[in-house]
Amino acid sequence: MIVSPCCRIIRSCCGSNRGTFHSRLAALCPSYIRIPNSHARIFVTKSRKTNRPSSFIFDTKEARQRNSDSSTVGSDLDEILKDQTPSAQLRLVDAYRRGFQSSADSEKSSTGAQIWRTLIFKTLVFGVCDEVKKELVDVVEFLRNPEKFNHIGAKLPKGVLLVGPPGVGKTLLAKAVSGEAQVPFLYASGSSFDEVLVGLGASRIRQLFTTAKQNAPCLVFIDEIDSVGGNRTYSSHHPFANQTINQLLAEMDGFQSREGIIVLGATNQAEVLDKALLRPGRFDVQIHVSPPTYEGRIALLNLYLKKVKAGSNIDVEKLAHGTVGYTGADIQNLVNQAAIAAALRNDPFVEMHHLWDARDRLIMGPAKRRPLDDQTNRVSAFHEAGHALVALLTAESIPLHKVTIIPRGEAGGLTSFLQEKDISFMTRAQLLAQLDVLMGGRVGEELVFGADKVTTGAADDFRKATVLAQNMVKRFGFSSKIGPRVIPDTQDDQIGQATRDLIDKEVDQLLNDSLTRVRTLLSNQSKQHRLLAEALLHFETLTKDEVIAVLAGKMKPPKTPSVTSKSTTLLPQLGSSTSPEIHV
Numbered sequence: 001m002i003v004s005p006c007c008r009i010i011r012s013c014c015g016s017n018r019g020t021f022h023s024r025l026a027a028l029c030p031s032y033i034r035i036p037n038s039h040a041r042i043f044v045t046k047s048r049k050t051n052r053p054s055s056f057i058f059d060t061k062e063a064r065q066r067n068s069d070s071s072t073v074g075s076d077l078d079e080i081l082k083d084q085t086p087s088a089q090l091r092l093v094d095a096y097r098r099g100f101q102s103s104a105d106s107e108k109s110s111t112g113a114q115i116w117r118t119l120i121f122k123t124l125v126f127g128v129c130d131e132v133k134k135e136l137v138d139v140v141e142f143l144r145n146p147e148k149f150n151h152i153g154a155k156l157p158k159g160v161l162l163v164g165p166p167g168v169g170k171t172l173l174a175k176a177v178s179g180e181a182q183v184p185f186l187y188a189s190g191s192s193f194d195e196v197l198v199g200l201g202a203s204r205i206r207q208l209f210t211t212a213k214q215n216a217p218c219l220v221f222i223d224e225i226d227s228v229g230g231n232r233t234y235s236s237h238h239p240f241a242n243q244t245i246n247q248l249l250a251e252m253d254g255f256q257s258r259e260g261i262i263v264l265g266a267t268n269q270a271e272v273l274d275k276a277l278l279r280p281g282r283f284d285v286q287i288h289v290s291p292p293t294y295e296g297r298i299a300l301l302n303l304y305l306k307k308v309k310a311g312s313n314i315d316v317e318k319l320a321h322g323t324v325g326y327t328g329a330d331i332q333n334l335v336n337q338a339a340i341a342a343a344l345r346n347d348p349f350v351e352m353h354h355l356w357d358a359r360d361r362l363i364m365g366p367a368k369r370r371p372l373d374d375q376t377n378r379v380s381a382f383h384e385a386g387h388a389l390v391a392l393l394t395a396e397s398i399p400l401h402k403v404t405i406i407p408r409g410e411a412g413g414l415t416s417f418l419q420e421k422d423i424s425f426m427t428r429a430q431l432l433a434q435l436d437v438l439m440g441g442r443v444g445e446e447l448v449f450g451a452d453k454v455t456t457g458a459a460d461d462f463r464k465a466t467v468l469a470q471n472m473v474k475r476f477g478f479s480s481k482i483g484p485r486v487i488p489d490t491q492d493d494q495i496g497q498a499t500r501d502l503i504d505k506e507v508d509q510l511l512n513d514s515l516t517r518v519r520t521l522l523s524n525q526s527k528q529h530r531l532l533a534e535a536l537l538h539f540e541t542l543t544k545d546e547v548i549a550v551l552a553g554k555m556k557p558p559k560t561p562s563v564t565s566k567s568t569t570l571l572p573q574l575g576s577s578t579s580p581e582i583h584v
Helices: 038-051 060-066 074-082 086-097 124-128 130-144 146-152 170-181 200-214 241-254 294-305 316-321 328-344 352-364 374-393 428-449 456-474 489-494 497-524 526-539 544-551
Strands: 114-116 159-163 185-189 218-223 261-267 283-288 400-404 414-417 541-543
Touching (some): 130 283, 159 170, 170 185, 170 218, 200 218, 328 352, 374 400, 374 414, 374 497, 374 526, 374 544, 428 456, 428 497, 456 497, 497 526, 526 541, 541 544
8 A cells, every 4th residue: 555645644552551562562652541530430420321311310429529539440330330220320329439449450360360359339149149148248257357367366268169050150159259358359260271281270370379469368269160170080181180280289278368368169060179179278168059049039030120121010929939940040041031032022021921931941942833733732732631630639739830732842732830939858748749740641641542542742751750759769768668778870780689679669669659549530530631621722821820710610712522532543742742840
């Protein structure tokens, strides 16, 4: 390209660390963009809130008075102003009152550890995870007031291990601890230490702890620590990986607790960690982070529903009952999938039916609106009606939520349930009720079409029932002949043949007794069974209240030709599964 001499070419470049520029670039006349002062921050905030709702509140006078030494930059204000909920407004004013601080020169060392000198708000994490909060508050106190513990002669823990399934918020909890304690937060992933070069992992461990000592007091967080701290006998594919583990052990022994450095690790496989890593003096404290409780799920649902345009008819408490065992990530995904579905349908708001559809989609896959022949629909209707009727008439069963014959995934239909409360233990009667509900589908087909005309639709029901019966015999001590003896699956080859035969006999007894009970129940309720199946053929999906209305005669479908019992020809629906959604 030829440039005329009269043309002026303005060369510009930008960066946060001038020392990393080439010497010739660094020789250019530098212009430093400073962190905005209090007046500039007020101006930035006002300009950012121009398009905000009129209800948005920002106390500029209070911020100007209390925030003279803050180092907040414009991008920080953008992040704060993204959330327009009333609780966010209060947190915003509270942050300025406490002097919200955030360093503009976030450092990143060659260890891959990122240092955030960020005072995190009093996040909703602590409100949601109440059972974990009590243990983490102690960690915050260790970092805030180490002198109080040193004065009395107490040794602060060097390491805290967060153990829990994926998605429960272990990383978010670690950031919240750092923010509450107002100390630097060093993040590193366990998989980022080892690479192909020999000794690189150990070198990165040393650099990480060197950085920690330079920024003490601080919190070092190693995510997925099982990647670097696994058992040295089995975890490594080559012997040099052990050098990284050994260096981590040496570093945790090498710094004194009075330095104010706490190592926080997170894993969902605590059983594979090296025993030396878990001994006192290294990871002294283990905190088990479980999926949120009923109250926690309500708080999470409210949190994520505020981020979408939610309708006014959403029953958060009912949703919380329907999401037992869901993690925070699962709930976030549920709300997001519901919002996507609402947008695709051009609906203005996310409604309750969007959330239930999203839940079913995540469990069983997308609904299949493929045309099915009448006979296949009838089989699905009587199958699902059997599940639903047994659930309604069995006292110890999990409460029914809804029943549908709309195919999803490999299932020809779905009978779903709602736990009314979180339970830690289950009785023998409750487990037997689950067996009966699982058997209801096959018996529902058998009583209408005959034993020779039943389908493969109950295959997954039988699989779940078999696993449940085996657990009752081998794990839960619910067999009088086996007794209170636990037999892990890994020890099946270590028990005698007589014991194996006895276990099989007890499992068969449980399954056959369940079939007998369900046959008797549905035989005595054949009229109700047929009524419910015909309603499903017409309405396709029925909630629990609608099922009760159908059985009470308050909700009647149009009259259809009756089903020919025992003589209807039927091709088996290969590969299908219409098992109820039961979680043991």
